[in-house]
Amino acid sequence: MLSVDRLCAGYAGGIVLHEVSLRVRPGSIQAVVGRNGAGKSTLVHTIAGLVRAASGRIEIGGVQVAGRQPHRIAQSGVGLVPQGRRVFSRLTVAEHLHLAAAPWRARTSGGEGWTVDRTLELLPRLAVRLRHRGCELSGGEQQMLAIARALLGQPRVLLLDEPCEGLSPDLAARVRELVNGLAADGLTVLLVEQQLQHAIEIADRVAVLEYGRVVYDRPTAEARLDPAPLAAMLSVAAAVPPPPADQPAPRLWADTP
Amino acid sequence: MRDRVVRWARGAVAALVLAGLVVAPWVVDDYTTALLARTLALALVGVSVALLTGVAGVPTLGQTAPYAAGAYACAVLGSRISDVGVVQLAVAAGAGAVLAALTVPLVVHARGVIVLMITLAIGELVVTVLGRWRSVTGGTDGLAGIPAVRPFWGLPAFGSDQARYLYALVVVATLVGAVLVLLRTRAGLLLRAARDDETRLRASGHRVPLYLSGAHIAAGAIAGAAGSLLVVAQQYISPADFGFDTSALLLLGVVIGGTASVGGALVGAALVIAVRDWLFGVLPGHAPLVLGVLFVATVYLLPAGVDRVRGRWRPSGPPHRPDAPAAPDQATVAELRR
Amino acid sequence: MMTVAAGTNRIDPYLIPALDGVAYGLLVFVAASGLVFCFGVANILNLAHGMLYAIGGYTAAALLDGGWASLALALAVGVLAAAAAGVLLAGLLTPVATGNHLSQALLTFGVALAGGSLLVAGFGPDDPRVRVPAALEGSVVLAGHRYAAYRLVFIVVAAVLAATLYLVLRRTRAGMLVRAAVDDAEMVACLGVSPARIRAGVLAAAGALAGAAGVLGAPIIGPGTDTADTVLLLSLVVVVLGGLGSMAGTLLAALAIGEIQTLGVALLPSAAPFLLFAAMAAVLAVRARGLASSWRAA
Amino acid sequence: MTCLLSAEEVTVRYGSLAALDGVDLCVHDGQRHALIGPNGAGKTTLLNVIAGATKPQRGTVRFAGRNVSRLGPAARARRGINRIHQRPAVFPTLTATENVVVAALPRVTADPGWWPGRRRRAARHRAGALLEQLGLADLATVPAGHLAHGQRRQLEIAMALAGRPRLLLLDEPAAGLSAVEVGRLVEVLQALPRAVAVLLVEHRLDLVYALSDAVSVLRDGQTLAAGTPDEIRTSPLVRQAYADGVA
Amino acid sequence: GDDGPGSSASGSIKIGLLASLSGTYQAVGTEIRDGFQLYLDTHDGKLGGRQVDLVVADEGNGAQTAVPAATKLLKQDRVSALTGIVGGGSVAGVTPLLSETKVPLVGSNGRPELKDVSRVWHTSYLSDEPGAAIAQHVRDNVKGSVYAIGPDYQGGWDELRGFTDAFAKIGGKLANADGKTTFTPFPATTNFTPFFARIKASGAAAVYTFYAGGAAVDFVKQYAQSEIKDIPLYAAGFLTEGGVLNAQGDAARGIYSVLNYSPDLDNAENRAFVAAWKGKHDGSPTTYALASYDAAAVLDRAIGAAGSDPTPEAINTAIGKLGQIASPRGTWQFSTTTHSPVQKWYLRQVRQDGRALSNTVVGDLATVGR
Numbered sequence A: 001m002l003s004v005d006r007l008c009a010g011y012a013g014g015i016v017l018h019e020v021s022l023r024v025r026p027g028s029i030q031a032v033v034g035r036n037g038a039g040k041s042t043l044v045h046t047i048a049g050l051v052r053a054a055s056g057r058i059e060i061g062g063v064q065v066a067g068r069q070p071h072r073i074a075q076s077g078v079g080l081v082p083q084g085r086r087v088f089s090r091l092t093v094a095e096h097l098h099l100a101a102a103p104w105r106a107r108t109s110g111g112e113g114w115t116v117d118r119t120l121e122l123l124p125r126l127a128v129r130l131r132h133r134g135c136e137l138s139g140g141e142q143q144m145l146a147i148a149r150a151l152l153g154q155p156r157v158l159l160l161d162e163p164c165e166g167l168s169p170d171l172a173a174r175v176r177e178l179v180n181g182l183a184a185d186g187l188t189v190l191l192v193e194q195q196l197q198h199a200i201e202i203a204d205r206v207a208v209l210e211y212g213r214v215v216y217d218r219p220t221a222e223a224r225l226d227p228a229p230l231a232a233m234l235s236v237a238a239a240v241p242p243p244p245a246d247q248p249a250p251r252l253w254a255d256t257p
Numbered sequence B: 001m002r003d004r005v006v007r008w009a010r011g012a013v014a015a016l017v018l019a020g021l022v023v024a025p026w027v028v029d030d031y032t033t034a035l036l037a038r039t040l041a042l043a044l045v046g047v048s049v050a051l052l053t054g055v056a057g058v059p060t061l062g063q064t065a066p067y068a069a070g071a072y073a074c075a076v077l078g079s080r081i082s083d084v085g086v087v088q089l090a091v092a093a094g095a096g097a098v099l100a101a102l103t104v105p106l107v108v109h110a111r112g113v114i115v116l117m118i119t120l121a122i123g124e125l126v127v128t129v130l131g132r133w134r135s136v137t138g139g140t141d142g143l144a145g146i147p148a149v150r151p152f153w154g155l156p157a158f159g160s161d162q163a164r165y166l167y168a169l170v171v172v173a174t175l176v177g178a179v180l181v182l183l184r185t186r187a188g189l190l191l192r193a194a195r196d197d198e199t200r201l202r203a204s205g206h207r208v209p210l211y212l213s214g215a216h217i218a219a220g221a222i223a224g225a226a227g228s229l230l231v232v233a234q235q236y237i238s239p240a241d242f243g244f245d246t247s248a249l250l251l252l253g254v255v256i257g258g259t260a261s262v263g264g265a266l267v268g269a270a271l272v273i274a275v276r277d278w279l280f281g282v283l284p285g286h287a288p289l290v291l292g293v294l295f296v297a298t299v300y301l302l303p304a305g306v307d308r309v310r311g312r313w314r315p316s317g318p319p320h321r322p323d324a325p326a327a328p329d330q331a332t333v334a335e336l337r338r
Numbered sequence C: 001m002m003t004v005a006a007g008t009n010r011i012d013p014y015l016i017p018a019l020d021g022v023a024y025g026l027l028v029f030v031a032a033s034g035l036v037f038c039f040g041v042a043n044i045l046n047l048a049h050g051m052l053y054a055i056g057g058y059t060a061a062a063l064l065d066g067g068w069a070s071l072a073l074a075l076a077v078g079v080l081a082a083a084a085a086g087v088l089l090a091g092l093l094t095p096v097a098t099g100n101h102l103s104q105a106l107l108t109f110g111v112a113l114a115g116g117s118l119l120v121a122g123f124g125p126d127d128p129r130v131r132v133p134a135a136l137e138g139s140v141v142l143a144g145h146r147y148a149a150y151r152l153v154f155i156v157v158a159a160v161l162a163a164t165l166y167l168v169l170r171r172t173r174a175g176m177l178v179r180a181a182v183d184d185a186e187m188v189a190c191l192g193v194s195p196a197r198i199r200a201g202v203l204a205a206a207g208a209l210a211g212a213a214g215v216l217g218a219p220i221i222g223p224g225t226d227t228a229d230t231v232l233l234l235s236l237v238v239v240v241l242g243g244l245g246s247m248a249g250t251l252l253a254a255l256a257i258g259e260i261q262t263l264g265v266a267l268l269p270s271a272a273p274f275l276l277f278a279a280m281a282a283v284l285a286v287r288a289r290g291l292a293s294s295w296r297a298a
Numbered sequence D: 001m002t003c004l005l006s007a008e009e010v011t012v013r014y015g016s017l018a019a020l021d022g023v024d025l026c027v028h029d030g031q032r033h034a035l036i037g038p039n040g041a042g043k044t045t046l047l048n049v050i051a052g053a054t055k056p057q058r059g060t061v062r063f064a065g066r067n068v069s070r071l072g073p074a075a076r077a078r079r080g081i082n083r084i085h086q087r088p089a090v091f092p093t094l095t096a097t098e099n100v101v102v103a104a105l106p107r108v109t110a111d112p113g114w115w116p117g118r119r120r121r122a123a124r125h126r127a128g129a130l131l132e133q134l135g136l137a138d139l140a141t142v143p144a145g146h147l148a149h150g151q152r153r154q155l156e157i158a159m160a161l162a163g164r165p166r167l168l169l170l171d172e173p174a175a176g177l178s179a180v181e182v183g184r185l186v187e188v189l190q191a192l193p194r195a196v197a198v199l200l201v202e203h204r205l206d207l208v209y210a211l212s213d214a215v216s217v218l219r220d221g222q223t224l225a226a227g228t229p230d231e232i233r234t235s236p237l238v239r240q241a242y243a244d245g246v247a
Numbered sequence E: 001g002d003d004g005p006g007s008s009a010s011g012s013i014k015i016g017l018l019a020s021l022s023g024t025y026q027a028v029g030t031e032i033r034d035g036f037q038l039y040l041d042t043h044d045g046k047l048g049g050r051q052v053d054l055v056v057a058d059e060g061n062g063a064q065t066a067v068p069a070a071t072k073l074l075k076q077d078r079v080s081a082l083t084g085i086v087g088g089g090s091v092a093g094v095t096p097l098l099s100e101t102k103v104p105l106v107g108s109n110g111r112p113e114l115k116d117v118s119r120v121w122h123t124s125y126l127s128d129e130p131g132a133a134i135a136q137h138v139r140d141n142v143k144g145s146v147y148a149i150g151p152d153y154q155g156g157w158d159e160l161r162g163f164t165d166a167f168a169k170i171g172g173k174l175a176n177a178d179g180k181t182t183f184t185p186f187p188a189t190t191n192f193t194p195f196f197a198r199i200k201a202s203g204a205a206a207v208y209t210f211y212a213g214g215a216a217v218d219f220v221k222q223y224a225q226s227e228i229k230d231i232p233l234y235a236a237g238f239l240t241e242g243g244v245l246n247a248q249g250d251a252a253r254g255i256y257s258v259l260n261y262s263p264d265l266d267n268a269e270n271r272a273f274v275a276a277w278k279g280k281h282d283g284s285p286t287t288y289a290l291a292s293y294d295a296a297a298v299l300d301r302a303i304g305a306a307g308s309d310p311t312p313e314a315i316n317t318a319i320g321k322l323g324q325i326a327s328p329r330g331t332w333q334f335s336t337t338t339h340s341p342v343q344k345w346y347l348r349q350v351r352q353d354g355r356a357l358s359n360t361v362v363g364d365l366a367t368v369g370r
């Protein structure tokens, strides 16, 4: 459904993505993990058309879309939950939902379409904030709104760039559940996620980006059986060390040149 | 690598321009020299506009106000008290700074288009006052017959276009050099930070209004000094020299020069003013048309130059409820996209 | 001439200026409406607004012959011509579309300069004559004072315009798209709507509004070498004073400017040259300080 | 024991919505205090009130024994309240180093001397050390606007530290950070001098329990519970509240 | 071998013409250029027997563009004489250049107050002369006080002062509340109704005014729709001169104005002038075109009289010795003190003339000039 082939992309400062290739089958979830600055968001933005591809192919449903304008790509069924929410600050929640809703766009794969009511049922916090503007929402509420906005576009391919950032743990779990369900309905999902265990939990495949290159791309079943290589690659072990004993005052606080 | 090439190239161009400016009076005719002298004065105002608009992020259409204050102070001084250039320069800069200081309470809290309109109003008010305070300013017809200036006590008064031009060049070079040095210090860094994100700067403990007031007054002094150069170059001033056209062209010149770059502003403002003055001479009746087409073309030819504008010029932000100061958390997303 | 109200005999020199302030303010609102939409709402700084208005004005001067049919024709042609110019402008604006006001100012100022001189070249430097239908040419008597009939037209036009603009912006999908594009055009694109199309639409609509205003306003702020500048300045003042995009605020600002220019001048003639700009600077500065937070709610 | 920071009866209303409704909070010197709660509970709002970015309708904020309710954010920062924002706020056209230098400037105390640029050099020195600590040394000359999301978050943490806080307000510092960077963050926070108090808002409870020695739970603008991490971890009330935040 | 600025051995001479060819005063500037050109066209392109190389530059909206353009004419093109210049402020700005380059200016329109007129000549008038010329007529014909109103800039002050001073001297009374002329912000005023309300309240029996260009159109149109439309309106002639009359349409009917020229004056020079003008342009010539035409005539005679080497200095001296000049406006001569015309003024009224409205001469007024 979504395939990326030898994709190179970057900014005026230089190339960030080097020959990235991924293949996401319809109804499956591809997780992408990697250190900060590895190029995950750049990949998502390039697929969505917000960053220009320098070379390589991006195919959606067999159609090459690299180089097309973002709105054309969106029209071909790509929905985006961007990093940092990017909700419209002057529009109310209700207006966001009204604007994003595209009920006329028939869903190609099974499952009923998304309606405003259904999204509000999923994210009830939004229902009580309908008249608030985007800039007045809390961080988590903005994240919810960004997810709702993407869903209402009835996407065939969903690009999620850290969709659970800032969501409370149980809500994050529910969103992951939802994504899982969507994929089961036939939606193609590209999920960028920082917490490896959460990525493995729902994804069918997991890829690791390092300095803009895919250095690992396996089915998650494999990763679950033997998580060591993957964890090593991401240095997960270092994540949360136990609280240490008293520390000497570090040099940080010395003020001498 | 590329950076170094660019920097080197920029340095080379600057050196060439400077060399060209120094030898100019001996290679071009009187008209061009006179035009250049006048242009230098306006380019110096352009520098003050860039200091506010580009560096500090407070776009202004009102730098003609301190410019006019400087020019009239210098003209009155010149015809009644002293014809010594450095004295006039100092008094003019002081007058510009005082006027700027008086208007600080009006501008220091405003941002974006709002400042633009406030400064526009200040400029227009000053022009109106100049037009009506006839006993001092000569009214709308202006002040003519300002005696020639001597640069320093004991030196002869300027008698030629060359001399006037070289004096202007020395003054402009000195002041621009001072500005460039200033911008390399803490002051420049803090102003740029204020332009980028004022709320963040406050959250770090900085007194932003103080910095902006300082920048405003400094820019006023520079514009005032430029006013005295105009008097030297032209020996005549009238409110028309300080009208809205002048402010608008200066701002556009600064935009062409790249807003945040002082050298660029100098060149941009000088180009715009020189081209306009030159067009009115060579293409009578078609100057606005050609000038307009040139502006449009500039946007296409110099995308890098004109696109360097940032900071407060991003959309003026979501309309926050007045009782809730914009929580920095909830600022617009635009600034993240570069 | 008809008598609308029986006049009192007491001469009240401030009555007519006050009424005129309302009519003039509304005219200013109508003239500014294109810019209200384009700059206030869609955040595209269009310094060619005055030129779009002048297109309408010159159309009116060329087509009006004193009959009602010609008024309709002029309105149609003026709106179309100015809207077309707006679309052209939108095309030119593509490289500086991303909310960069100073570059937009550079470009649109250039267009205004060039377009203005082309208009003058085409229609001549003299102010052309504008003939409105005879029924509107005369004056009516209000409360014992004679008053230009045509100005009363603007009370209706402005009310309709303000209401329409408000409804379009708040209630329609198009209005929401425009406001959304101001916040984040890329995300609007990710919803499947082309920001370039939105921009073209905005400028076409702004052009149409300015063209209509130019035709209707021609008898009062007639076409001429200075029209574009006058209209642009007044419109900018109104839009910024009105709080950039708030329809109620803009209407209020327009009325305030109308009153300042009429009643204010009548009351304080010696301060007349300073009134407009002094009032503007004061209001904006006070508002920037947040001292008058309630002002906006009004 | 007296509080370094105390917020009393803080109430912030937005129209009919009470983002904070009579919240009390006390952070002791050197305490690592966590603030958790469902989305929209009012955590960020409380941080804004403490930092001076939002004026509460009611309530006072005391810091180091003084009432700072009337001070603006800049004055509070100079007294030692530094923060990071939920959405990373950096100066996009300034390089990473310059960002930290700017943040450090108000609180550098160079030895007295007339030599120009002394303060800036001291600040620059500290900026280098901080960037190194947070693993941003390679990005020192990159404009902050060109950084990835997570890198910006780290940069802002460096900026907050550069201000030499007595109280550090962290709004979801780990959100969007990769595992390695979270590890580094934990290291940095643990390396803070004991005297520095931290008020930490975070949804990752593993971090909260690892880093904090007191936890307050907010919900719907009210304090639901407060206690040690262990008490909170086992409180059924808190569990239910966090779950209810969803429903 | 330098044969002096502007002239060459081949017998040609360079003249600089500076006029507003763009901007607010474009209409006037164009008339000035066309008037001068008309004289050249009807005189084989020669002045004083020398082929003229006319260098035109654009004055723009005022001094800030006029000064550089004049600098070009004087310092780069090195013209032997300068003519034109619409704005008084522009003239003031150009005068330092004149003293520096020693080139004479034969101006054809605006004229500020100048300390030194040794190189400045004007074929137009001094701004206070129209008012002075019509004061007696107003005094004789208006039964009651007169309201004086005008634009708030130097030109307006001078025009109105000319009238009010002369009017007061012969015992006239102003209706203005404080006895002083009302000045309207210029160019900001587009709406005159608040002023009309004051006029109405003052109980004036007539109004005297001066406006030009767009303001004149607005003033006249709004006047005709206002509550004071029946109060007689007297004005300096510019109120209804040239293109503005067309724009004003019927609103201008009946307005009295004072000017030094009208196309229907009956003399041989004028008949030739008007015929030549109509052969090239639509409509009748204005006083602006006439003044510029006369400036060419002055230069024609002065260059002829300046001898074999017409240096700017020589031309300047020759102008001072011209004496009587026959012109379409009637014969006039330069005043020795002000260097502007001593000439006759006419009373005109806007009347129907065939299908169009025109300024018809209804009487002679005083001869004015110092």
Ligand SMILES: Nc1ncnc2c1ncn2[C@@H]1O[C@H](COP(=O)(O)OP(=O)(O)OP(=O)(O)O)[C@@H](O)[C@H]1O
Pocket: A011, A012, A013, A016, A034, A035, A036, A037, A038, A039, A040, A041, A042, A043, A083, B337, B338, D145, D146, D147, D148, D149, D150, D151, D176, D178
């Ligand atoms: N607008 C930009 N201009 C120049 N360089 C950029 C820009 N945006 C990102 N980069 C650089 O590209 C690289 C990849 O950034 P990207 O945002 O894709 O990372 P990421 O994997 O999403 O990181 P994170 O986990 O922090 O979100 C980084 O090194 C960053 O500095």
Ligand SMILES: Nc1ncnc2c1ncn2[C@@H]1O[C@H](COP(=O)(O)OP(=O)(O)OP(=O)(O)O)[C@@H](O)[C@H]1O
Pocket: A129, A132, A135, A136, A137, A138, A139, A140, A141, A166, B321, B324, D014, D017, D018, D019, D037, D038, D039, D040, D041, D042, D043, D044, D045, D046, D086
């Ligand atoms: N400026 C504002 N105008 C109106 N309502 C606001 C404003 N700021 C915050 N709110 C509301 O106040 C409530 C608390 O917001 P706050 O940002 O403090 O939540 P939070 O606890 O930080 O949540 P999260 O974990 O999602 O970031 C939210 O419901 C939010 O919608």
Ligand SMILES: [Mg+2]
Pocket: A040, A041, A042, A083, A161, D148, D149, D150
């Ligand atoms: Mg990212």
Ligand SMILES: [Mg+2]
Pocket: A138, A139, A140, D043, D044, D045, D086, D171
């Ligand atoms: Mg929050």
